[in-house]
Amino acid sequence: MTKWRIRIVGGSLGGLFAAALLRRDGHDVRIYERSAGGLAGRGAGLVSQPDISSILRAVGCEHVAQIGVVAKERIYFDRDGGIAERYPTPQMQISWDYLYNTFRAFSDGEAYSLGRSVRSVAQDETGALLRFEDGAEDHAGLVIGADGVGSVVREAVIGQPSPSLYAGYVAWRGLFPEQALPKDAAEILLDRFAFYTMPRSHILGYVVAGPNGEMAPGKRRYNWVWYRPAPGRQGLDEALTDAKGQIHRYSLAPGALSQERREGLLSEAAMLLPPPFAAAVGAEPQPFIQAIFDFEAPKMAKDCVALLGDAAFVVRPHTAMGVAKAAGDALALRIRLAESADIESALVAYDRDRRPVGVSIAARGRQLGKALE
Structure with a gap:
């Protein structure tokens, strides 16, 4: 060869x-x-x-392949935070890091x-x-x-x-230590793969390993992804504008979002999401954004x-x-x-x-x- x-x-x-x-x-x-x-x-x-x-x-x-966290079941919330559907389908999330x-x-x-x-x-x-x-x-x-x-x-x-080619929507994301979740939200979100769907939007969340592959409870992280519409070039540019007014091409890194936009996100989460997910969004101090292409x-x-x-x-x-x-x-x-x-x-x-x-x-x-x- x-x-x-x-x-x-x-x-x-x-x-x-x-x-x-x-x-x-x-x-x-x-x-x-x-x-x-x-x-x-x-x-x-x-x-x-x-x-x-x-x-x-x-x-x-x-x-x-064994370094990760198993979600014991899938759950789908109703608007009030109750579990509308439950499926006993365990799933392992391998640690990307x-x-x-x-x-x-x-x-x-x-x-x-x-x-x-x-x-x-x-x-x-x-x-x-x-x-x-x-x-x-x-x-x-x-x-x-x-x-x-x-x-x-x-x-x-x-x-x-x-x-x-831009698909017309973005993924708002959060990834933080699981201990930052408020107690009520943690009781229902941890060790489950959770979902909530809305017209042209949905959010999902699950536990992942810590940054060095930690799998013990208390050492892991919670990951949420909220898909939201941001149509057209204007929507994309607005989504990917950082705190200094600079427009990024594909994503907005942790820490780049303005405080004003974060506060707007928290307000919208409280208005649109079931309480456990609204709490998870609020627990992320530095939300970041991935545009979908x-x-x-x-x-x-x-x-x-x-x-x-x-x-x-x-x-x-x-x-x-x-x-x-x-x-x-x-x-x-x-x-x-x-x-x-x-x-x-x-x-x-x-x-x-x-x-x-x-x-x-x-x-x-x-x-x-x-x-x-």
């Missing part, structure tokens, strides 16, 4: 998955991550899927470069050239775009600027550049499949590179394997989110 010089743009889970697998096969792999501070602490919980189990087995870390830290440990030192923002990727007869915002360059036999919803690598594959790549690879994870297909979070899809992409790419004599033929097979999967998951996400548009 030929050993390649591989550069990965994007250092979240998709990039880390690919790096861990390809480095094990002897390739020269380096990740370039645009954020200066890293991505630890940004995740909550995720549902285990077969591809996540497969990638954990591939790196000898099956134990990671523990999974991230496990794979981050496989790419330490110079293998993972923080604060390296790639401006563009171009291809020539010898491979791919990465150009950075600071004017530096790097050359590789294979470039993998794992740079998410705002991917800059897409253009090298698709041949034209290919932005993600769609994107489907017409092809996932060209010559010596491949797309992986959200760079190829942005799927809505209702599918609970985003991380698993990235894991499946990384596993398939590894197999095709191992069995092919050259990169181009490997990437043709990779596209054939994974693009139908992305199309299917993206369609499912749009179907699940249609009532929120």
Whole structure:
């Protein structure tokens, strides 16, 4: 098997998955991550899927699938906070942070470069050239775009600027120590997967592990997600305007929301949500916002550049499949590179394997989110 010089743009889970697998096969792999501070602490919980189990087995870390919190049942509230429906369906939420830290440990030192923002990727007869915002360059036999919803690598594959498309609604989010929940709310919310639906909106909440994988009661965190309409460009810009008046492109980080907007959120929560969820929203001192986007790549690879994870297909979070899809992409790419004599033929097979999967998951996400548009 030929050993390649591989550069990965994007250092979240998709990039880390690919790096861990390809480095094990002897390739020269380096990740370039645009954020200066890293991505630890940004995740909550995720549902285990077969591809996540497969990638954990591939790196000898099956134990990671046991680091999480089990919700013992699903409940649906009525407006007054009573339980309208109850389903005894236990579900494990794996710790995103523990999974991230496990794979981050496989790419330490110079293998993972923080604060390296790639401006563009171009291809020539010898491979791919990465150009950075600071004017530096790097050359590789294979470039993998794992740079998410705002991917800059897409253009090298698709041949034209290919932005993600806004779906017309956003997810307000909270993630805080479970002990911050008021007592009455904690009694009904903890250890349950809770939901409340409204026209063009719904909220859900569940317990996740602590930032370092803590699973003991009192050490965990509560995670809520409230999907709310914000139609059109004006709605998106208003949602993603921070306390200084700056408009962000895809999300608003914890601490960026103005106090005035937080107070407005709490007022609306009290007016619209069942009391337990209104209390959970109030318990988050720094709500943050994730805008919901769609994107489907017409092809996932060209010559010596491949797309992986959200760079190829942005799927809505209702599918609970985003991380698993990235894991499946990384596993398939590894197999095709191992069995092919050259990169181009490997990437043709990779596209054939994974693009139908992305199309299917993206369609499912749009179907699940249609009532929120």
